């Protein structure tokens with residue numbers, strides 16, 4: 001793969017864990033329980049993608065597909081101020097798209113295509129959260145196959161955006177984590193098979209002591225498994 005770019009997640013150790021930041025031409029999935037930091041990392045990346053390359057960005061714009069009303073301009077403001085960026089400029093380079101249901105979410109990918117075709121230098125597409133609508137709409141065992149098919153289709157078109165335009169795709173996935181119930185690989189236990197094929201990088205977020213967070217890289221094709229600790233501050237993600 002040529003010209004792969006990286007976007008900093010704000011912490012050096014976290015970047016090192018995942019090979020230098022989140023990658024273009026790939027889908028990176030973060031999964032974890034409620035409050036583990038998935039949306040916070042999304043907001044961080046929406047800002048850092050805009051940084052120049054020497055500061056860990058791609059001088060690019062961001063599309064934030066918001067499925068659960070988690071996008072907070074106020075958080076962007078705080079993080080942007082931490083980087084001493086012009087807040088209005090930063091907000092102007094984040095294209096927030098609210099997805100009202102799963103079909104709408106799927107169609108959104110066409111809109112992202114159009115946006116990029118129109119000349120916007122989009123380098124990051126965030127879907128926060130990937131699964132919420134699908135989970136709510138396809139309930140019951142008999143609808144699982146359809147849900148899976150739609151989801152695969154959706155992920156496939158996201159991967160296509162990533163490849164075609166050298167864009168990083170970042171998706172969040174909420175799971176009910178009960179660490180003591182895991183035997184063997186945690187990813188398998190909490191639905192790794194659902195997204196396992198599509199996401200190139202999978203990061204499991206856990207709450208640690210004293211407000212700390214733990215990021216664990218799992219199922220990476222070419223990086224060793226490992227963990228790092230990070231913190232969420234008002235200015236964003238730090239070591």
Ligand code: ADP
Nearest residue numbers: 032033034035036037038039040041232233234
């Ligand atoms: P989820 O994984 O459900 O998306 P979030 O990314 O929303 O979780 O994380 C929420 C947590 O982030 C809060 O519980 C809090 O610990 C932390 N957080 C959110 N905003 C701030 C802030 N301004 N300063 C410090 N920590 C924050």
